[in-house]
Amino acid sequence: MIGFLAIDIGASDGKAFVGKYDRNRLVLEEVHRFPNEPIHIGGSTHWNLISLYRNVLDSIKAASSLGIEIRSVGIDTWGVDFGLIDRSGSIQGDPRHYRDMFKDDSMDYAIKKAGKRWIFDRAPTQFQPFNTLYQLISLKRKNSRHLKKADTLLPMPSLLTYFLTGEKLTDFTFATTTQLFDPDRNDWSEELIRFFDLPEIMTPIVDPGEIAGELLPSISKELGLKGMKVIFPASHDTASAVTSMNLSDDSMFVSAGTWCLEGVLIDKPSRDEDVIENNLANEGCYGRKYRLLKNLTGLWLVQELLREWMKSDPNLDHYALTEMAQTARSYERKIDVESEAFKKPKNMEKAILSEAEKLGISLQNRGEIVRAAIEGIAYQTEQTRKQLQSITGRSIRNIRMVGGGIRNRLLCQLVSDYTGLPVVAGPAEGTATGNIIVQMLGLGELSDLSQAHDLIQRSFNFQEYTPEK
Numbered sequence: 001m002i003g004f005l006a007i008d009i010g011a012s013d014g015k016a017f018v019g020k021y022d023r024n025r026l027v028l029e030e031v032h033r034f035p036n037e038p039i040h041i042g043g044s045t046h047w048n049l050i051s052l053y054r055n056v057l058d059s060i061k062a063a064s065s066l067g068i069e070i071r072s073v074g075i076d077t078w079g080v081d082f083g084l085i086d087r088s089g090s091i092q093g094d095p096r097h098y099r100d101m102f103k104d105d106s107m108d109y110a111i112k113k114a115g116k117r118w119i120f121d122r123a124p125t126q127f128q129p130f131n132t133l134y135q136l137i138s139l140k141r142k143n144s145r146h147l148k149k150a151d152t153l154l155p156m157p158s159l160l161t162y163f164l165t166g167e168k169l170t171d172f173t174f175a176t177t178t179q180l181f182d183p184d185r186n187d188w189s190e191e192l193i194r195f196f197d198l199p200e201i202m203t204p205i206v207d208p209g210e211i212a213g214e215l216l217p218s219i220s221k222e223l224g225l226k227g228m229k230v231i232f233p234a235s236h237d238t239a240s241a242v243t244s245m246n247l248s249d250d251s252m253f254v255s256a257g258t259w260c261l262e263g264v265l266i267d268k269p270s271r272d273e274d275v276i277e278n279n280l281a282n283e284g285c286y287g288r289k290y291r292l293l294k295n296l297t298g299l300w301l302v303q304e305l306l307r308e309w310m311k312s313d314p315n316l317d318h319y320a321l322t323e324m325a326q327t328a329r330s331y332e333r334k335i336d337v338e339s340e341a342f343k344k345p346k347n348m349e350k351a352i353l354s355e356a357e358k359l360g361i362s363l364q365n366r367g368e369i370v371r372a373a374i375e376g377i378a379y380q381t382e383q384t385r386k387q388l389q390s391i392t393g394r395s396i397r398n399i400r401m402v403g404g405g406i407r408n409r410l411l412c413q414l415v416s417d418y419t420g421l422p423v424v425a426g427p428a429e430g431t432a433t434g435n436i437i438v439q440m441l442g443l444g445e446l447s448d449l450s451q452a453h454d455l456i457q458r459s460f461n462f463q464e465y466t467p468e469k
Contacts, residue, residue, distance in 0.1 A: 002445075005031075005063040005073040006435035007056055008237060009156070011098075011258050012036055012303065014052070016059035017429060018066060019436035021445070026436070026459040028429055031062040038097045046094035047156070049083065056160055060215075061223055072211075072439045073164075074233035076240045076431060077156040079177035079283075080132050084150035084201070085159075085168070092146035095156065098130035102343045106138040107131070114195060116276065122189045123179045124269045126281035126295055132178035136198050153201045157235035164230050165213040170203045171232040173239035176284035181205075183269045183282070183290075208234040208243075208286045209442030231442045233435040234286050238293075241402050243286045243434030244427065246453040250397040252385055253291070254415065255430065256405025258300045260377055262384045263293025264392060278387045286438060287449065292392065294384045297337040299405050301373040304348035309366070321370045322410050328367030330375060333359040337376040371410075378414035385419050399423045402430025406463070416465040426462035433460070 003018045016032040034055040038045045056075065063070050084092040101107075107129040110119065116127065123133070132155075139147040154162055155174045162168055175181040175188070180202070182189035188202045212230045220226055234240045241255040247265045255261040269282035269290050282290050302321060310316050335355045345351035349369060356363050356372055363369050381399075389396055399421050406412055406425040416423040427433050437452045446452045 001068050003063065003066065003068045003070045004436045004439045005060065005070055006233070006432040006439070007059050007073065007075045008240070008429075008432045008435060009036060009052065009075065009077045010237065011078050014055055015429075015432065016062065017432040017436070018063045018070065019433070019440075020068065021440070026433075026455055028427075028432060028436075029066070031066070032059040034058070039094065045097035045100045047081065047097055049091065049094050049159070053160060053163055056164070057219070057223065060225070060228070064223065064225055070228060071443060071445075072229040072231045074231045074235075074435050074439045075157045075160050076233050076235050076237045076435050077160075079174060079236045079238070080128070080130055080135070082132060082135070082153050082155045083159040084146050085152040085154055085162070086149045087151040091159075092149055095159070096135060098135075099344050101130035101135060101138065104129060104134070104138050106134040106141065109141070110134060110137055110196065119179070119192070120276050121271065122182050122192050124183065124271050124275070124282045125176060125179050125181075126279050127179075128295065133180050133192065133196075137196055140196070140198060147199065150199060150201050152203060154203065155235070157232075158203065161212050161230055161232065164215055164219060166216055167212045168203045169206050169210070169212060169232065171210070171235040172205055172207050172288065173234040173236040173284040173286070175205050176282065176290070177236055181284075206232055207288065208232055208239070208438045211442060229443070231439045233438040236283070237431045238291070239283065239285050240432075240434035240438070241430040242291055243437055243449070243452075244402060244430040244456060245400045246457070247400060249394060252388060252396045252399050254381060254399060254401045256298055256401055256403040256408075256411065258298055258303060260296045260298035260381065260405070261293055262296060262381055263291045264388050264394065264396070266290050266292050266392070270391060272391050274387070274391045278391070280387070280391070292388065294387070296377070296380050296384065297342055298377060299408065299411070301337060301342060301348060301352065301376075302370060302408075304345070305352075305366075305370060305373070308347065308349060318408070321366070322408055324365075324367030325371035325374055326410055328365070328371040330371060331356075331359075331361050333361060334379040335359065335372050335376040337373065337380055374408070374411050375414060377411060378418045381415050382418040385421075397421065401425040402427060404428060409463075412463070412465050413468065416467050417469050420467050422467075423465040424462050425465065427456070427460040
């Protein structure tokens, strides 16, 4: 029995799983879980980097206590956010939280200055105000002292990998989320960097499965370990999730969690005009493939409702909310979960009630509020399916769902109902599974993705849903 450690850090929490492999099946064991709580300082929101790093070390320590050989560790995170390192190797401030960019106009500034099509032709991904490109432009416009001192930009998973190994590298899948990656050059866009007068602080780009190195001697000594390798998985969490799925040309994927990442697998980026109009992304996957996808608001709405309601009812949980929604009334018109009202609301319940009222709907209780949110997500999934079919010319006949969101069976059923398609859901920890699979590929424990998907199929349970209306 050997093990591989996946540390999967999302926007709200982090989880560490050891993939235990007996040469026949892969079994995931959770060894550590921790909150990812941002820090609010002087009107800005930042990630608590010290806490994240401490929990990475705690994850490695917990994995090593299982009594099996842990061959490697890989870290994946959400996209776009980064830290800045100066010439001495020191971090310059805590990394900024992407949601801070919803109140920043740097994307509009960039589009006005360069033109949307010009930017897209060089970095064909979804226009989001929090993309790395616009975060850098924002720092530049604010004359940031941290940016002036920066020698290297490290995406969040690369930053934590740097702390473990001392190596400064960026994984291909994360690079494609930044809106600074030019797929024609297979490298950073020099044109974008020059045009916006940004510093040249980007690292070399490596493929998923690249061995960054071994734990630094000081860390090995602290943890009492020797020889553990640190590997770049598909370090953007959605890319890891997609790696865990065996997708065909007629499949659409949904990675369901705080966000819903929905798309199809393609060989090269699509620069179709409809991709810009519908604001879709071309993001990298294992094997230098791409996923044409839309980044949609997901169960963030329900998570916020739960957080707010637990203040007065601490016994509430996600299962209780889903039960309420299961029997609640459904309304014909659906709230737009992509509304600006849901980006950073002071109160999610009030935001949902307000959006429903604009549609002439008066939600009567908590169950109806939760159901309105979940139905809104499923409705958007159907709109995305139509867009993807139109752009690719494919006929989508099935949907694969992974991620923590598939534990919400109502969401899975409603996705099947609204799309009229069969849904196969699993594994729930698709991101951690994909992370581990890429580590195994990087170390030669698996020969290719086909063998990896066969292993996943015989190792995990899958839930099937068919349309009920």
